[in-house]
Amino acid sequence: MAARLDGRQLASQIEARLQSAISTGLEHAGRPPGLAVLRVGDDPASGVYVANKEKACSRVGITNHGAHLPADTPASTVLAAIERLNRDPAVDGILLQLPLPAGLLEGPLLAAIDPTKDADGLHTLNLGHLLKGEPGPRSCTPAGVMALLVAAGIELAGKRAVVVGRSILVGQPMALMLQAANATVTVAHSQTTDLAALTRMADVLVVAAGRPRMIGAEHVKPGAVVVDVGIHRKPEGGLCGDVRFEEVEPIAGAISPVPGGVGPMTVTMLLVNTVTSWCGRCGLENPLADLLP
Numbered sequence: 001m002a003a004r005l006d007g008r009q010l011a012s013q014i015e016a017r018l019q020s021a022i023s024t025g026l027e028h029a030g031r032p033p034g035l036a037v038l039r040v041g042d043d044p045a046s047g048v049y050v051a052n053k054e055k056a057c058s059r060v061g062i063t064n065h066g067a068h069l070p071a072d073t074p075a076s077t078v079l080a081a082i083e084r085l086n087r088d089p090a091v092d093g094i095l096l097q098l099p100l101p102a103g104l105l106e107g108p109l110l111a112a113i114d115p116t117k118d119a120d121g122l123h124t125l126n127l128g129h130l131l132k133g134e135p136g137p138r139s140c141t142p143a144g145v146m147a148l149l150v151a152a153g154i155e156l157a158g159k160r161a162v163v164v165g166r167s168i169l170v171g172q173p174m175a176l177m178l179q180a181a182n183a184t185v186t187v188a189h190s191q192t193t194d195l196a197a198l199t200r201m202a203d204v205l206v207v208a209a210g211r212p213r214m215i216g217a218e219h220v221k222p223g224a225v226v227v228d229v230g231i232h233r234k235p236e237g238g239l240c241g242d243v244r245f246e247e248v249e250p251i252a253g254a255i256s257p258v259p260g261g262v263g264p265m266t267v268t269m270l271l272v273n274t275v276t277s278w279c280g281r282c283g284l285e286n287p288l289a290d291l292l293p
């Protein structure tokens, strides 16, 4: 039976480190870290995600500077809100919650975020820093996966890793992070032929295809580490991932569950990026640097 890559447990351990870093640095900094989650419109799933992020901020001592704008807000007003947050010295991290309402283009708005306050790590400049192995905020979901692998003591150097999915949000930065950890990485996508033959070669398989329960026992080498990034609401209620957990768990060496795997780590890495930015702005040594791949 596979070991469980427990994201809830690791997230709460990292939250304790965040709390301690904030309380230790508070006097020197003269202010707490600040995160602004900017939400436009009323996408219901976003409402849940934003609430989770705000609760996580208040648990560790990050001030929330978030705003919720109506769905018909013009792009110029959203842009002005981003520019105000860029200038606000109490704000260390900014996150524009996606998806945006129809009619608002996300590209120019994401590009307007000060790259040093890019809590999501998705700004073009920060993706470039990742590519070059330079420090900077890291994309939260793949950084969370790396933290799960490291905490479980999974050796990546020399291992064969396969990432299913090549989005800018998950697959691409995931592949770069695994490669930086000296794994030999292959990226699969919707045009990949004979996916199962490829994934069966993986010592570490990260699945971010956004296809409910597409990966089964036939895709997994016995003993492989399987990380399931997918999140889907089941019609009958509850959540599932991209992996058929009950089929894969008996043969894998380690596996992340859904829920309770990658999801909680994504939120935690948002906090890590924010506190890292706060340390940089306030001249503090960053005690969380080991968490950023």
Ligand code: NDP
Pocket (backbone or CB within 6 Å): 141, 164, 165, 166, 167, 168, 169, 170, 171, 188, 189, 190, 191, 192, 195, 208, 209, 210, 211, 214, 229, 230, 231, 232, 262, 263, 264, 266
């Ligand atoms: P996207 O839809 O942007 O990308 C999906 C990728 O998977 C694409 O590259 C696509 O290929 C590839 N793909 C789709 N179908 C197949 C297939 N049959 N075989 C091989 N590859 C395939 O999704 P995201 O990357 O944004 O998200 C992926 C999943 O992760 C979603 O379920 C999402 O909800 C979840 N997610 C979870 C998070 C968390 O915190 N746990 C955070 C972010 C996302 P192509 O490029 O050719 O189209």
